[in-house]
Amino acid sequence: EVQLVQSGAEVKKPGESLKISCKGSGYSFTSYWIAWVRQMPGKGLEWMGIIYPGDSDTRYSPSFQGQVAISADKSISTAYLQWSSLKASDTAMYYCATSYSSPNNWFDPWGQGTLVTVSS
């Protein structure tokens, strides 16, 4: 069974850095793209970017380019989403999801989500 398990909830202060993770299991990690999706409180889904762990090919949404960094470590089947300086507006639930073979295929399955709270 293809499964994504995300790291736990985080509470951070503005200006701090953060790296959250998404570990894949039950499939060939290097054959699936992994996307990151943001959901702000009470709002809809926003695609942030996607990475192919096989060769680290990474694409970003124009809205998130330069704001976050997406990476992957195929040796431990884990993808990451990273901020160097958090803002209060980064408070949201973040989901990872897999896309087989191509960045423009559907997302299935999704991780359970990581809640990030940024507050002074």
Next chain:
Amino acid sequence: QSVLTQPPSASGTPGQRVSISCSGSSSNIGSNTVNWYQQLPGTAPKLLIYSNNQRPSGVPDRFSGSRSGTSASLAISGLQSEDEADYYCAAWDDSLNGHWVFGGGTKVTVL
């Protein structure tokens, strides 16, 4: 403001048919397939329909999808209480080197 436009809400009584529209443009729905995701309260989104009208294994056949031109729609026939959720359409957009776009989501309420 989402790139894909969905109505914010839809509702129906048990057993009724509910339809949700998703309007886009030539660079997304007009040239790429549409996927639909269901998000039950407090849970992660789940793939409901892919490639316009395909149901993943385990999704009841009362969920159906279609696409025409730059619009798509999701229909739920025989509405059930457990269908109360948020529904999102999504499509790949060929502009700006390619990126995914989502609809703003439609909250379906079972009356």
